[in-house]
Every structure is written in C-alpha cells, then in structure tokens.
Amino acid sequence: MSGETDWAGRDQGELTIGGVGVRRLAARVGSTPFFAYDRGLIGARVAAVRAALPSGIHLSYAVKANPMPALLQHMCGLVDGFDVASGQELRHALDTGVDPSDVSFAGPGKRTGELTQAIAAGVTIELESEHELIRVRAASDALGIAARVALRVNPDFEVRGSGMRLGGGPQQFGIDSERVPAVLAQLGGSGLEFQGFHVFGGSQNLRAESICEAQRRTVELVLDLADAAPGPVRYLNLGGGFGIPYASRDVPLDLAAVGDNLAKLVDGEIRTGLPSARVVIELGRYLVGEAGVYVTRIVDRKQSRGKTFLVVDGGLHHQLAATGNLGQVIRRNYPIMVANRADEPLTETASVVGCLCTPLDLLGSDVELPPAEVGDLVVVFQAGAYGLTASPTAFLSHPAPAEVLV
Numbered sequence: 001m002s003g004e005t006d007w008a009g010r011d012q013g014e015l016t017i018g019g020v021g022v023r024r025l026a027a028r029v030g031s032t033p034f035f036a037y038d039r040g041l042i043g044a045r046v047a048a049v050r051a052a053l054p055s056g057i058h059l060s061y062a063v064k065a066n067p068m069p070a071l072l073q074h075m076c077g078l079v080d081g082f083d084v085a086s087g088q089e090l091r092h093a094l095d096t097g098v099d100p101s102d103v104s105f106a107g108p109g110k111r112t113g114e115l116t117q118a119i120a121a122g123v124t125i126e127l128e129s130e131h132e133l134i135r136v137r138a139a140s141d142a143l144g145i146a147a148r149v150a151l152r153v154n155p156d157f158e159v160r161g162s163g164m165r166l167g168g169g170p171q172q173f174g175i176d177s178e179r180v181p182a183v184l185a186q187l188g189g190s191g192l193e194f195q196g197f198h199v200f201g202g203s204q205n206l207r208a209e210s211i212c213e214a215q216r217r218t219v220e221l222v223l224d225l226a227d228a229a230p231g232p233v234r235y236l237n238l239g240g241g242f243g244i245p246y247a248s249r250d251v252p253l254d255l256a257a258v259g260d261n262l263a264k265l266v267d268g269e270i271r272t273g274l275p276s277a278r279v280v281i282e283l284g285r286y287l288v289g290e291a292g293v294y295v296t297r298i299v300d301r302k303q304s305r306g307k308t309f310l311v312v313d314g315g316l317h318h319q320l321a322a323t324g325n326l327g328q329v330i331r332r333n334y335p336i337m338v339a340n341r342a343d344e345p346l347t348e349t350a351s352v353v354g355c356l357c358t359p360l361d362l363l364g365s366d367v368e369l370p371p372a373e374v375g376d377l378v379v380v381f382q383a384g385a386y387g388l389t390a391s392p393t394a395f396l397s398h399p400a401p402a403e404v405l406v
C-alpha cells in the first residue's frame with residue numbers, strides 16, 4: 001500500500017475496519033463496492049479535537065461532509081451541534097434529537113420552503129445576503145415565529161493555504177463585511193432574533209498558522225462589527241476548515257497549535273469584547289474523513305503494453321474525490337491498499353481503475369501493490385467525507401453502493 005494511514009488496523013494479513021476483517025465485512029454487507037465508517041475512529045477523533053481545543057468551545061459537525069443518518073445519530077452523542085446546508089440535512093439532523101438551538105443552517109440560495117422549515121424548527125439561519133434577510137422576514141411574518149438569525153460575513157481577508165477558498169474578495173457566500181453595519185441596522189427593527197456572526201474562510205487547510213491567523217482576524221473583525229449589532233453577540237462561529245492528509249507528502253494539521261491560539265483568543269479578546277458569545281468551531285472533513293474507507297473488488301486484471309491494470313467494481317461515480325475530479329488542480333493518489341493482502345510485499349506497480357467508460361475513472365495511478373488477483377478487495381482510504389454524496393452516482397447507471405457504520 002502507498003501512503004498508508006497509521007490507523008489502518010490489521011489482523012492475520014488483512015485490513016480490519018472497526019475490528020472486523022475486510023473479507024468478513026464484505027460478506028456481511030452483502031455486495032461490493034461499499035463505504036464503511038468506523039465509529040470508534042470518529043469517537044477518537046472528536047475526543048482528540050476536544051482535548052486540543054479550549055474547554056467551552058462548541059464543536060459543531062458540518063453534515064454535508066457525511067450525512068449518513070446512522071453516522072449523524074452517532075455524532076449527535078459526541079458533538080455539541082450540527083451545521084446543515086439543506087432542508088433534508090435539517091430534517092436528518094433533527095431526527096437525532098439534537099436541540100434545534102444547537103443547529104445552524106448556512107448556504108447560499110436557501111429556498112423559501114427551507115427558510116420556513118428552519119424558522120419552524122427554531123434553528124439559527126445564517127444569512128448569506130441582504131435579500132435573504134428580506135425573505136427570512138417575510139417567512140417569519142407568515143409563520144408568526146421570530147427567526148433566529150446570524151450574519152455570515154464575507155471577510156475582507158483571505159485564508160491562505162485552503163484547498164477551497166470560501167471567503168475574501170467577491171463571494172457568493174456571506175455578506176461583504178463593509179455592508180454588514182447597514183444590514184445590522186435593518187435587523188434592529190425587524191423583530192428577528194439576532195444571534196451573532198459566522199465567518200468560514202475555506203476548507204481542507206493543513207496549515208495551522210493560516211488557520212490561527214484567520215481566527216485572529218475573524219475575532220478582530222467581529223469585535224468591530226459588534227458595535228453596530230442590535231444586541232449582544234451570543235454566537236460567534238469561527239468556521240473550521242481543518243484539513244486531512246490525502247497524499248503521502250501531506251503533513252497532518254498541527255491541532256495543538258490551533259488549540260493554543262484559540263485558547264489565547266478565548267481568554268483574551270473574546271472574554272473581554274464578546275463576553276456572552278458561545279464560540280463555535282464547525283468541522284466536517286476533519287471529524288469523519290479519515291474514519292471511512294471505500295471497499296471495491298477486482299473484477300479484471302489486464303496487461304496493456306507493459307502496464308498492469310486492476311479493474312474494480314467501483315469508481316468515480318461513488319468516490320469522485322479519489323480520482324482527482326472533485327476540484328483538485330493536480331491528481332494525486334489517495335492511499336490505497338489490497339486489503340486482503342495487507343502483509344504481502346509491494347512487488348508490483350499497477351494502476352487501479354474503476355468500471356466506468358472514461359479515462360477519468362482512475363483510483364490509483366502506478367501504485368506499488370502486492371500482486372493482486374480477481375476477487376481481491378481494494379480499499380481506498382480517506383473516504384469518510386465528501387465521498388458518496390459528493391459523487392455523480394447516476395453516471396453510467398450502476399447500482400448505488402451500500403454504506404455501513406461499523
């Protein structure tokens with residue numbers, strides 16, 4: 001296997017997932033390919049985050065990273081709230097029994113029906129535009145319920161080092177910081193319940209120093225904006241964006257450095273300037289990404305002009321990100337392994353391709369693997385976040401894969 005993650009459990013020459021051998025798990029699931037998420041690893045990751053961040057920080061899970069209902073239910077017992085991005089995510093979040101006041105709803109283009117759902121549920125709507133404020137007021141009036149709202153702010157700075165940037169410059173996300181005082185003035189007489197602010201600068205960031213800088217600058221910005229707020233700031237959502245290693249040369253995030261910086265902010269500027277604010281960090285990928293695997297089976301092994309191809313029964317229609325087609329600029333192999341030959345020497349170089357009729361369906365390019373046969377199980381790691389629901393499952397009309405929480 002290349003780029004092995006250190007958590008990969010093994011027993012008698014095979015990978016184990018949640019303590020279950022991969023062949024036995026495949027038999028139990030009943031078909032390949034499938035996604036398997038390890039509840040123990042999710043729990044351990046949440047515990048590690050809590051240990052590193054100052055106590056009193058509210059940890060929210062961004063549902064879109066992995067919305068599997070059983071996983072959400074598990075997560076509900078571990079984190080302090082959920083961040084949802086659609087009406088369906090909202091319903092699934094509420095199904096877990098989470099307190100609605102611990103749920104936030106972000107995202108541009110929320111439809112009127114979704115705003116109505118959110119107001120009726122009593123969750124916090126993160127306003128992404130000035131027009132959205134007008135629409136929330138109308139929906140609130142129609143229901144006769146005061147909506148809880150926070151302003152998502154598009155800051156006047158960028159977060160460097162993000163794999164995906166969602167703040168700074170012109171953006172479809174949030175209200176430009178220079179427009180925020182005017183919006184706060186409108187909020188004042190609106191009858192809506194003002195909660196606070198949300199700034200989310202970017203996703204998949206492995207650089208602690210740029211996350212720390214973004215958090216410092218966010219607190220500074222919010223301290224400025226708070227002067228114009230119609231009431232005390234009760235909610236300060238500092239976003240997240242903590243990244244995970246995908247390629248072997250990626251260096252894992254220094255979580256302790258992020259935690260130390262946050263502790264200073266909480267004990268300093270936040271305590272003095274925003275004393276009633278509940279400080280929220282919201283994470284998706286970091287909590288679940290490394291706890292999931294995508295398990296496929298080899299259906300063909302072929303040589304073509306000196307090159308070995310292992311053709312598996314899965315592909316980009318289930319795990320688009322691993323093929324480099326989910327916004328990546330350069331394609332790099334995700335860690336991949338012949339899971340029933342975990343202890344065999346890596347004596348062969350092969351490419352692992354999916355079963356779709358497109359050269360884009362490449363799960364592993366020239367990977368060092370043990371010589372593998374038809375029927376072997378090939379596992380792609382780092383598949384717990386933005387996997388199944390971020391992939392074009394209808395492309396080529398193959399059956400949907402199963403998902404299990406082990």
Ligand SMILES: *Cc1c(COP(=O)(O)O)cnc(C)c1O
Binds near residue numbers: 064106239240283285
């Ligand atoms: C997607 C999203 C997240 C989660 O991002 P990750 O990089 O998966 O942690 C958090 N907050 C908001 C508002 C989002 O849209």
